[in-house]
Structures are given as C-alpha cells and as structure tokens.
Amino acid sequence: MTATVAIEHVEKRYRAVRALHDVSFTLEPGRLSALVGHNGAGKTTLIKLMLGLIRPDKGSICVLGENPAAGEFAGRRSLGFLPENVAFNAALTGRETLAFYARLKGSDAKQGAALLERVGLGEASRRLVGTYSKGMRQRLGLAQALLGRPRVLLLDEPTTGLDPALRLTFYEILDELRRDGATVLISSHALDELEGRAEQVLIMNRGILVADGTLAELRALAGLPIRITLKLADPVARPEWLPNDAVIAHDRCDIAVVDHAGKMRLLRQAAGDPAVTDIGVAEPTLDELYAHFLRQQERAA
Numbered sequence: 001m002t003a004t005v006a007i008e009h010v011e012k013r014y015r016a017v018r019a020l021h022d023v024s025f026t027l028e029p030g031r032l033s034a035l036v037g038h039n040g041a042g043k044t045t046l047i048k049l050m051l052g053l054i055r056p057d058k059g060s061i062c063v064l065g066e067n068p069a070a071g072e073f074a075g076r077r078s079l080g081f082l083p084e085n086v087a088f089n090a091a092l093t094g095r096e097t098l099a100f101y102a103r104l105k106g107s108d109a110k111q112g113a114a115l116l117e118r119v120g121l122g123e124a125s126r127r128l129v130g131t132y133s134k135g136m137r138q139r140l141g142l143a144q145a146l147l148g149r150p151r152v153l154l155l156d157e158p159t160t161g162l163d164p165a166l167r168l169t170f171y172e173i174l175d176e177l178r179r180d181g182a183t184v185l186i187s188s189h190a191l192d193e194l195e196g197r198a199e200q201v202l203i204m205n206r207g208i209l210v211a212d213g214t215l216a217e218l219r220a221l222a223g224l225p226i227r228i229t230l231k232l233a234d235p236v237a238r239p240e241w242l243p244n245d246a247v248i249a250h251d252r253c254d255i256a257v258v259d260h261a262g263k264m265r266l267l268r269q270a271a272g273d274p275a276v277t278d279i280g281v282a283e284p285t286l287d288e289l290y291a292h293f294l295r296q297q298e299r300a301a
C-alpha cells in the first residue's frame, strides 16, 4: 500500500531543545494510527511538520506526495486538522464559523450544516460561538476538521472535553472516513480509548520514536506476560497440567504465560478439562506496553 505520509530521519530543534531526533515512520490510507507519548515528547511538533507550519532541520517529510513546507502545498486542501486548543471567533455563530473555514478550504459550504448536525450542534448552530461550552467548541473543531472529506486527518488530543456519547459518535465518524480510505492520526493520552481502535501505535519519548507497530506486534516485541485466570470446580484438586507457578486461591487460579504459543497450549488444556468452569485472558494493555517501551528506552539512554 502506498503511504500517504512518510517521515524520514527527521530532526527538529527549538534552540537548545531537541524536540525530534531521527524520527522515521509511514502512515497508510484506511488506517487509524495513534501517536502517544508524555508531555513534551514531540507529538505536536510532528503534526506541525506534517501540516507544513514548521520545517525540519534534517530529514524529509512527504504528505500526499508533496513536501508540506515547500511554499504552495496543494495537498493542504485534503488535510483535516484539529488542534489541541481550538480557538474560534466568539462573535460568529457555529454555522458562520464553518462557512468561513469551508471558504478557506475551498470546500462545499453546504456540507457545514450536515457536519454540525453530525457532531450534535444542529440546534446550537445559530448561536454565537462565544456562548458555547468547552465540549461544544471541541465539537465545532471536529466539524471544521472534517470539512471537505479529508484524505489525511491529523487530530491533536481530539476527545479531550467530549462527553462519552459524542466520543462514540466521534469514533463512528472516523470509522466511516477510514472505510473511505482516509489516513487518520490521533495524538492522545487516552490510551484505553485507542486500544482496540488504533491499527498502528507510535510511541514517542523525549523526541525519539521508541516503538512503531500494531498492538499485536508491540505485544510480541515486549514479551510482557499474558494473564490467564481459570475458575475451578474443585479448588482442592489441582489439575496436573497446571504450571508450577500457577497461583490458586479458593476456586480461582492465576497463571502468567510469556507468549502466544504458551497461551494457546494452556487454553487447549484448560478447555479440555471439565474441572475448569470458566477462562479469562488478559493480554498486556496499551498502558502496560507504553510503560514498558518507555522504561526500555530510558534504560538504554
């Protein structure tokens, strides 16, 4: 598949601060990628580079076949961007705001009304933005980012301030865009939200990309234990196939296995034993993987 965004060996400094160091990755169409990292890890700097708002000191950036920092960047019309802190003119209504951005983007102004409905601002669309709550401004920001059905959508902390209902609508909208072949990058600290949604996870630490892969790939790389919990019909009779380090308390048995093959072996044995009445499997979470890769890089540094 052809990458829509290609970042190669990018370096960026702000005077004494090294914001990015030798960062390389690609983003693909139809995929949701999560960009995660502590405060100051370099996430916003990466997004600004992709938008062409700043230039790299070294390395190259290609977005939709173009260099975003090279003057006229035609691809910008196909980019949607939601900044971390959305700021709108308080004296315009929601409708007027979207019409303004639609003109800037050269997209169909009529699409604005439908987008406002979609993000739940239909009724408030004729009210001044100055009267909107924080969550309503965030919704307006999202509608603005979606103008013109973007092929690349860059979202910086998009769900901060959204209520749970709109958060779901938000991911539904992203799913539609992805099915349509859009590339979606979300920079976020909400790891639990991204788990099961992001097809690619990029972990940044102090300007360095410390991990890049699918959740399954990162799990295989990290080799963190997979926790299996069994419920036993008779807690006194210990099944002879249980590993020595299995911990039994009452009718519950906890086992940690190190890899996929070990997990499958144990599950087959457990499923075939009538003494086991229930099985639970907990793979390492994105939170745990994130902590692991950060620790690993800090140790190496």
Ligand SMILES: Nc1ncnc2c1ncn2[C@@H]1O[C@H](COP(=O)(O)OP(=O)(O)OP(=O)(O)O)[C@@H](O)[C@H]1O
Residues within 6 Å of the ligand: 014, 015, 017, 018, 019, 037, 038, 039, 040, 041, 042, 043, 044, 045, 046, 084
């Ligand atoms: N305009 C600037 N001038 C000087 N330093 C900057 C500037 N912008 C960012 N930095 C520094 O570059 C580093 C990366 O910042 P960046 O905003 O990219 O981080 P981030 O991962 O988006 O953080 P957060 O999660 O807090 O938004 C930080 O050390 C930050 O202080």
